Amino acid sequence: MDTSVKNLIVEKIKSSKIGQVDFDNLPFGDVFTDHMMVCDYKNGSWGTPKIIPYQPLTLDPSARVFHYGQAVFEGMKAYKDDKGQAWLFRPDENFRRINKSCVRLAIPEFPEEYFFDSLKTLLRLDVEWIKPGEGNTLYVRPFVIATQPGVIAAPSEEYKFMIICSPAKSYYGGEVRVKIAEKFSRAADGGFGFAKAAGNYAGQFYPTKLAKEEGFQQIVWTDSSTHEYIEEAGTMNVFVRIGDKLLTCPTSDRILDGVTRKSVIALARDQGIEVEIRPIKVAELLDATKNNTLKEMFGSGTAAVINPIQGFGYKGDKYELPKVENSYASRFKKQLTDIQYNRSEDKYGWRYKI
Structure with missing residues (x-):
């Protein structure tokens, strides 16, 4: 399979919702950025990754993920330094691990170039959502779900790989x-x-x-x-x-x-x-x-x-x-x-x- 990203499709949001967000009071994982990445697997290969405005999905009620749990995910964070430059921490490890998880659940692996080109493009588009300062981060959630309709107990032949992002502060507080x-x-x-x-x-x-x-x-x-x-x-x-x-x-x-x-x-x-x-x-x-x-x-x-x-x-x-x-x-x-x-x-x- 050719793993080069020939056409990363980007559809930008018309108007950002960032001005509506209270960054001083962020419940973990409740608020999401303007864009998301989506890429579909059909007919034996991954299609063209797309960066699109954050939006709900439409899935068939019989999609395999709902019935047999073919779903894996990762979690990583983006950070912004005092000079305004944004960084990730060891994303290569997260990429390897999500594919390791995919293999165990009979999900096709995602190409490395698709992953990193999509990730960088998405984060550059939503870079203003990454706030500087201790404890401020952008939580990045790549995940894969089985989307093929049908309730036969077998691995899906269709999947959706997505990346969504959520601004975050410190995850835990107080004594544990x-x-x-x-x-x-x-x-x-x-x-x-x-x-x-x-x-x-x-x-x-x-x-x-x-x-x-x-x-x-x-x-x-x-x-x-x-x-x-x-x-x-x-x-x-x-x-x-x-x-x-x-x-x-x-x-x-x-x-x-x-x-x-x-x-x-x-x-x-x-x-x-x-x-x-x-x-x-x-x-x-x-x-x-x-x-x-x-x-x-x-x-x-x-x-x-x-x-x-x-x-x-x-x-x-x-x-x-x-x-x-x-x-x-x-x-x-x-x-x-x-x-x-x-x-x-x-x-x-x-x-x-x-």
């Missing part, structure tokens, strides 16, 4: 306490927990609802076989600091290969921090709590970057983590955001100029 799951699991061996599939997230809502009713903000998932090992924190990868050692779970069929996760690991190792990537037992956390060696827990992900965990609940008991000066969580968040906002050197080549 989590419940360690005793019964529910996010994913199982041989499944598709490693993919950013829509169904993975739908399955989290009910257990998270129950945890919130108990006063927690999120769940730390445990493995499906024994519920003895922690896996992810809500929709984030989880890190644990015991003493001065940083622990995180290995990626697998069940655990997402997070872009922020691998960035934290690289930063930590470069600073001489011992990092262990291995299974972490709940019992190990409890023992570390008792002997005062559990210093920190935090989640990492695109939306929150780094989210410190102040305490956790397990089997009816609640545990508080100590207040740590110069915490790993605050250090890594500053280092990552300094790279993202172009405030520091990027020796890793993670910044991507729009």
Whole structure:
């Protein structure tokens, strides 16, 4: 298949709605920019990508996505530095991962040149929606859905690849306490927990609802076989600091290969921090709590970057983590955001100029 973008079609909005937006009070993911990208897969190939005004879709009620859940997505952020230049953070990782997710759900992979040409064109058109200043970002959501009509239980032969964008401020606020799951699991061996599939997230809502009713903000998932090992924190990868050692779970069929996760690991190792990537037992956390060696827990992900965990609940008991000066969580968040906002050197080549 020819993967060159011969004709990227652009249809600009007649009048921007940006003046109607209160950028100081933005609920996460509720407001969207003027344009979006759409590209259709039919007759065995991807068509011409189009940048068009943001608008609703018209889909047949029997479209496969509604019945068999063929849908995957990604999440990344665009940042604007103090000079007005806009940047992405490691979008090559997001591109690789969405295609990895596509393969697992029998969706055709999207061509790399289509992805990056469309992404840059879209963000340049809506660049005024990317506001400078700490915490201000543009959340970018590429996704694919199965659009072929018909309720036969088989992979679709038609798809729609889209990119939409939403201006955002900090994702989380306040202190976060989590419940360690005793019964529910996010994913199982041989499944598709490693993919950013829509169904993975739908399955989290009910257990998270129950945890919130108990006063927690999120769940730390445990493995499906024994519920003895922690896996992810809500929709984030989880890190644990015991003493001065940083622990995180290995990626697998069940655990997402997070872009922020691998960035934290690289930063930590470069600073001489011992990092262990291995299974972490709940019992190990409890023992570390008792002997005062559990210093920190935090989640990492695109939306929150780094989210410190102040305490956790397990089997009816609640545990508080100590207040740590110069915490790993605050250090890594500053280092990552300094790279993202172009405030520091990027020796890793993670910044991507729009």
